[in-house]
Amino acid sequence: MPDEDSEDERGYPTNPKTSTEPLLSRYHPEQETARILIPTLHIIGEQDKFAPQSRLVARLCGGEKRVVEHKEGHRMPSDGRHQWKVLTAIASTIQAAYFNFWAFDGVVLVTSPR
Numbered sequence: 001m002p003d004e005d006s007e008d009e010r011g012y013p014t015n016p017k018t019s020t021e022p023l024l025s026r027y028h029p030e031q032e033t034a035r036i037l038i039p040t041l042h043i044i045g046e047q048d049k050f051a052p053q054s055r056l057v058a059r060l061c062g063g064e065k066r067v068v069e070h071k072e073g074h075r076m077p078s079d080g081r082h083q084w085k086v087l088t089a090i091a092s093t094i095q096a097a098y099f100n101f102w103a104f105d106g107v108v109l110v111t112s113p114r
Contacts, residue, residue: 015047027060035062039096041089048074083099 042058044051046069058067066089070077077083 027057029056029059032060034060036060037063039064040066041093041095043076043086044069045072045077045090046070047072050074064093066093067103 008023040063042054042061042062044054044058044067047052058065068082068089070079070082070085072078076078076086082084
């Protein structure tokens, strides 16, 4: 568990008890045991001020998860290599979600191991 005054490399709080960020104070992977089990895709720009929160959201996902990080901010990447990574990640996430829908017959896939 992070210290009370913990911050990431950009100065954002990493502890939900001391955070003023709504997302960090509500859902933190070290305090929330529930995990999202459906296939997810997380596209994170390194220069995005929300990148630390996005990484925490990704940690709340326990199913088939894809994370694509690029060098830009809160937008889709402009360079061709990262655009291709995003495109293929979107396609494979859709394919995985389609398979999971039929494999689990529409069952909600969120778990809480309490």
